[in-house]
Amino acid sequence: MYAFEYHRPTSIGQAATLATEVEDVKFLAGGHTLLPTMKMRLAAPASLIDLSQIAELHGIERSAESITIGAMTKHAEVVNSSEIRESIPALAEMAELIGDPHVRHRGTIGGSVANNDPSADYPAACLALNATIITNKREIAADDFFQGIFTTALEEGEIITRVSFPIPSRAAYAKFRHPASRYALVGVFVAERGNDVRLAVTGAGADGVFRVPEMEQSLSRHFAPDALEGIIIPPEGMNGDIHADAAYRAHLVGIMARRAVQAAASRG
């Protein structure tokens, strides 16, 4: 790791000000992507701003219509939140599939969403649940937020404060883990809200998380695995590595979509 300056503000305002004052800044959330990258000397920020002590970034709130999660909320907190378990159980189940128990004690929703790793789980949940990403400056719809691998609508110095998820009628996440890294080789999040069905895929796409309109349309007519029969996901635009080439990933999108729908449908 290269040397850096460390800052630990206690308010969003302080953090935002610091970000404009010091050079070459990275915000430190759970650190479970950033720190390994820095250890490998693949990232070399001059300053780290640790967001952990900002009270406004913590906490889970439930309203009649939505669940709103503070950006510094750890995966384990989402897993264990009774509000989330009751309202969007699929979200808690998804969080329990991130990394491993120790990672879930540190990794945060805000960090995951801001990083937009093409194999991360949260982007699929955000997109399928039609979440709103709330920053210190504005609110951004998930459809507008994720803009390709490791790329988001966030501007320089902009801080995610909360992520708000409308409560669906039913939803589920099916993940096929990468054998080595345990990130999503293919992860499919499906959510139904009224007549609106959204289905998002992570891990597979060369440009990161994406929705599958053809599946969504078919599912909005008939929310069952057999609604996906005959929908072929082409390998073009899929990721490939030694563990899974584009054709296999494309195939898995179909399989995982069916399994996610099955799981969601069984919620009645």
Place this chain on the structure above:
Amino acid sequence: MTATGIGAPVRRKEDQRFVTGQGRYVDDFNRPGQAYAYFLRSPHAHAAIRSIDTGPALVMPGVLAVFTGDDLAADKIGGLICGWMIHSKDGSPMKAGPHPALAQDKVRYVGDHVAVVIAETLAQAKDAAEAIVVDYDVLPAVVETAEAQNSSVQVHDVSSDNTVFNWHLGDKDATDAAFAQAKHVTKIDLVNNRLVPNPIEPRAALGEYDPGTDNYTLYTTSQNPHVARLVLSAFIGVAPEHKLRVIAPDVGGGFGSKIFIYAEETVCVWAAKKVKRPVKWTSDRTEAFLSDAHGRDHVTRAELATDDSGKILGLRVHTIANLGAYLSTFSSSVPTYLYAPLLSGQYDIPAIYCEVDGVYTNTAPVDAYRGAGRPEATFVVERLVEKTARELGQDPAEFRRRNYITQFPHQTPVIMAYDTGDYAASLDKALELADFANFSERKRDSARRGRLRGIGFSSYIEACGIAPSQAVGSLGAGVGLWESAEVRVNPTGSVEVLTGSHSHGQGHETTFAQLVSDRLGIPIDQVSIVHGDTDKVQFGMGTYGSRSGAVGMSAIAKALDKVIAKGKKVAAHVLEAAEGDIEFKDGKFGVAGTDRALGFGEVALQAYIAHKFSGQDLEPGLKEGAFYDPTNFTFPAGVHICEVEIDPDTGVTTIERWTAVDDFGVIINPMIVEGQVHGGIAQGVGQALLEGAVYDQSGQLVTASFNDYCMPRAADLPSFQVDVTVTPCPSNPLGIKGCGEAGAIAAPPAVINAITDALGHEDISMPATPQAVWRAVRKAHMPMAAE
């Protein structure tokens, strides 16, 4: 059997420190004034070094020195060696290219050592390494095992076609004749995938030099500290043997990869004198992937000839073995004498002929990894036997049984003389434990759930207890493979055993103490096992090849016999009886036919106070040493049965059942033996399903971290059903055969035989990843599909 004697599942003495965090591994040692080494490694698989400018690094903060290969050469430090000479068919010696600890003129694989920075902190050393300017002339690389001999790329000047040796074993004419008579010939093409050993403790070295005494000390993660000292002194020349102390303290797993003498420990010892400071290097995991010696990496074509009744007539094998960019310490022996002599398996095969081409490529050196040659041989034999049985329409278990060797001793056509065994006994027990009778019912149940179920056998044999020194000497080994022991009895009757074996997870502090407790009749907590320090322990050969029980403990047994014999002399004087009348039993020296007896501790005390005998009659003291050289290899064997279920939609293979029945001869501690079997199976399953080192065409290691190289996790494995049969080994005094590698040897073909059984065709390679199995399922069901 006593509660702590031979055969008892004694809880391990070493565990108290390990479960409380008090283990002492190399990186836990820190010496006053310690500096840190960081190696600049080649980013290219193959390049000529035009120049290295260390100047910018030398002025960086905290930097004490920067060294290159020229500095080592100037101090006349020799290159790393390969200690086993292999001769080609034409009698010519293998073509060993130079292997400098720090590259000179050329780098030959990604991770090759270019320079070393010594600095006050590791971070400073890393910062400075980035400032070194190396001017490379990047050359094309050769990576693929099968292509090495036809490549225009030449890795070493000594070999124009990258061939290290064309070696063979067996009788070609007899084998050709067997094939000419055959009613059926089964052919198979196999790749034995390259593996990265990955003990969880990375390698580390801490070198220290004392100018006052001219003594050097090296703390290192070694399975064989005396061999390391011998090589570092006699061959590489960093320090005289008697001035170099090598300490291998607690070592966090080895699996072969810590046998070898690497560049890093060489440089740390040498640099400690240059900078007049202790120098420490600890590998990170990425460095381990790049530069620990890898394992396996064979490409093989094999054929098995049978008559019309299904009796095996002959076996023909051609293997290309990738040895990487340089010949590592024992690399040449692995695909030759540790491989081809096992090609007879458990079977009576009248004629065998095997050719092996060892080749250079621009990849990390390949050397012994758990099983070393024997897993490769077993994979060939057991895949071929399974395929033959299927082609002949015979039950795979019964086909094996029909061809088992049943008369012992049995001389195979490939060197080995099997001493004892009862292969059918292990097969019968395994079939029963695996509930083979009801397999077809389970298969139907899987099919009802849309899953494919398969069962696979592996009826393996290995040669362990390596090895008779004279035998291996005649085969090209540069060393003898005996083992040493010294038993020091203290005046209070407690005992220290100094063993040349080294424990890095095997539990020697417990099992060796069990032997001593059993033989001397003293409590196990009165016994200490000392290993891993050349200043304390007499020269010994170390731990690898499942040899510590059969060879290391036999040396202890021999020394214990001498202790008892000396004790009888002492007791005879004290008890005023004839030496011939003294019996040693249950920890007491007694006069036969009387109740006069002395406890072991009393005799020890008498030996040291020496009041009861004259120095002219008997030397005082009670300390005996022994060197034990085995008369034969040992031949552990057994049957493993793997049952899998495949999800055809995803290609995920789940191991539903694992049954292992092994014959390890006499067992000292069944708890520890079972643990060794579990761990071996896990590594074998890893090879079969998960693990594979992959280089791209340019020679970059694609699998250089746990993010890409798939290590077995708890959820990838089932619980294992493990049992034994016992035929005591006749060639050593304890009847031990060895158990450390069995699982890794047995498992891969068991898994692949199960998967191919489920698939209904043979076309799957290791690792059988979900992607590969998914493709194979599609091939099975849609033979005309484009894919």
Place this chain on the structure above:
Amino acid sequence: MTTVSLTVNGQSVTADVDPRTLLVQFLRENLRLTGTHVGCDTSQCGACVVHLNGQAVKACTVLAVQADASVVTTIEGLAQGGELHPMQAAFREHHGLQCGYCTPGMIMAAVDMVNRKGSNLDEQTIRAELEGNLCRCTGYHNIVKAVAAGAQAMVQNPVRQAAE
């Protein structure tokens, strides 16, 4: 340099550290608590697992400065009064270790598992929960047995559990 103050195994510790110091480095190098190991550089192997404010974390992926004002328990702090913690005793009793290198992280992960999931842990749960800990020696068979037994023992001996 940045000043950090934390409680490690019940002792207050204050030190000036370079911000790039990892918690595991701080424990091993500053405090000489070498029971916490490093086995990889990608936050996967779990040899470095310690408890931070009562939760298992990978000490190789936490900066020492992030642990300021925290309570850390390492493997050295688990046994109380010279007696092994029930999970430590279970690993020994069930031969849940061989080379011992992954063991501290395994035990800390296992204790955390019981804290989160309770004492009645079935095999499938244990295997899934060991996702973040690699062992190369044991094939996990005996680790699974040890965790199950240790979990039961922790309930039977709640005083010991409260030591954390």
